Amino acid sequence: MQQAAAPSTWEMMIPFLFFIGVFYFLILRPQGKRQKEHQGFLSNLKRGDEVVTASGILGRIEGLTDQYVTLEVADGVRIKMLRAQVATSSRNLQKNEKTQKTDKK
Numbered sequence: 001m002q003q004a005a006a007p008s009t010w011e012m013m014i015p016f017l018f019f020i021g022v023f024y025f026l027i028l029r030p031q032g033k034r035q036k037e038h039q040g041f042l043s044n045l046k047r048g049d050e051v052v053t054a055s056g057i058l059g060r061i062e063g064l065t066d067q068y069v070t071l072e073v074a075d076g077v078r079i080k081m082l083r084a085q086v087a088t089s090s091r092n093l094q095k096n097e098k099t100q101k102t103d104k105k
Contacts, residue, residue, distance in 0.1 A: 042083055045069070050090040053081060058090060 045051070049061045051071070059071030062078055069083045 041088070042086060045083070045086065051086045052088050052090055054085045054087045 045061060045064060047061050047064060050058070051061060051069075052058050053071070057071065057073060057079070059073040059079070061069055062072045063070035064083070067083055068080055069086055070078050070080050072078050
């Protein structure tokens with residue numbers, strides 16, 4: 001009875017390389033694109049924009065620095081938070097809600 005030949009090192013690495021490729025194209029690359037888009041969004045913020053923070057607070061930008069954003073969440077109520085915590089604009093949020101409603105129909 002003959003024994004089967006052991007696979008070469010390259011043959012054993014093919015599935016591993018395949019999974020690395022899948023991981024890159026399905027997870028890392030799209031995340032990098034989203035991160036670049038979000039950085040562009042944060043750099044284009046201006047006073048008067050209505051935004052939603054990562055914690056779900058809606059407000060209008062009253063002041064900006066390189067690191068901080070001052071939001072007016074109610075008349076005369078202002079909060080200061082990190083600029084990176086701004087998740088999206090309220091316009092983008094409303095667009096997403098409208099597309100979700102039309103997708104359900």
